[in-house]
Amino acid sequence: MFESLTDRLSGVFRSLGGRVQLTEENIQEAMREVRLALLEADVNFKVVKDFTDTVKEKALGTLVMKGVSPAQQVIKVVNDELVHLLGGESTELKLQGQQPAVILMAGLQGSGKTTSSGKLALLLRKQKMKPYLVPADVYRPAAIEQLRTLAKQLDIPCFDSKADMKPADIVQNALMDAKEKQCTVVILDTAGRLHIDEPLMQELRTIKDIAKPQETLFVADAMTGQDAVTVADAFNQQIGITGVVLTKMDGDARGGAALSIKAVTGAPVKFVGMGEKLSEMEVFHPDRIAGRILGMGDVLTLLEKAQSTIEQEEAEALAKKMQKAKFDLEDFRTQMKRMRSMGSFESILKMIPGLGGIAKQLGEMKGHEKEIAKTEAIINSMTMKERRNPDIINPSRKVRIANGSGTKVQDVNQLLRQFDQMRKMMSGMLKGGKGKMPPMPNMNQLGGMNRLGGMGGFGGLGNMGGLGGLGSLPGMPGSRGTSATKKKRDKDKKKKKKR
Known part of the structure; x- marks a missing residue:
């Protein structure tokens, strides 16, 4: 962005x-x-x-x-x-007081309130809370159905709203139902309009009087820039907002809303939507965003993503398999999925200090992502026995795997050859280091890393979860760059000899 x-x-x-x-x-x-x-x-x-x-x-x-x-x-x-x-420091939700606590989601139509309600519910559940979703947009039956579908996907209770019900009645009944179900936080997905009007504001004021929310979050589309700031200010004056959720922060907007909204409204940005998946909502950390803007990376967010993706015990077990050269294609497929769940390679590179500009040097990252998808398709076409013991894959099996994955036999051969090389290399590296995986850094100890001059000591990032050697496999960024560098070095040597 x-x-x-x-x-x-x-x-x-x-x-x-x-x-x-x-x-x-x-x-x-x-x-x-x-x-x-x-x-x-x-x-x-x-x-x-x-x-x-x-x-x-x-x-x-x-x-x-x-x-x-x-x-x-x-x-x-x-x-x-x-x-x-950007707000000084990240601001947590203040949900103390009444039980269940109430969060009111407000904003214009199309800003992403319904999806953000689902994302927020998932985030709160990860924090050991028991969320309850309430569709209160009776003017758009599709919005009610959408939130109900999201609740079903997440296995989170949702109030059975109907389009012919009054929003005030929905909220009143939903609060009683949430209390009976012993839910700890209620998320109200309210109606929006294409523009601000008095009936909308009056409806929101009525809902606030009934629900008495601890948090009123304004949901803004970051792609709309200064318009989002203007509308947020109007909502703040009319109903009072306690925070902002910026959606579509992964888009190509210029970032003006994120940089202006706190100064104009006084309400801090509390969450940002970073993608379409329900898991892609992050707590807004001003210091980390400042680091990204200034090209200093965002180590802490990257570490949090890594820690939520891979457990230390799992990493230790993987290290032992690598040391004994028992790391197989099933393990590799699992690690590839974990890497992809952390985001694109481009987004990961931007979080590492000093590597933000490398994405452009590597060329079109989407091409690498396609290669990774092809590698995954080849592994998926193998049987469990073949993934666990690649040595049994003979020519006839290779033909079947290639046909099943829509690739060529040469692609299968290349994957097997490079995987074998990587396995030997990683086994040697771990034996040299006595087979120990570096411990996951303590988040509290890294508090200053995102600030200027505190970037050192992060050289072990590539070892998290045993992923350090993935760069040598098909489609992994770095493979082409490495061979190109070697060719250039050989060419230079030949020139020196001629002289």
């Missing part, structure tokens, strides 16, 4: 890189570029002015520390101000 902004800011910091010292002139020049970058990102103009004025003032008033370049000093100031602009 913040790609263009990241590129522009990187250019500004590069221009400062050659400066010996900070002066009012070069800071003024840098702030002009920062101002343009933020305005192009659709950030509110008043917010931009306040931001650049503050950064300029702090940069001029800061003594450049020994061993720190002027560019690094400005980045530090910009990073701190970005974190402040």
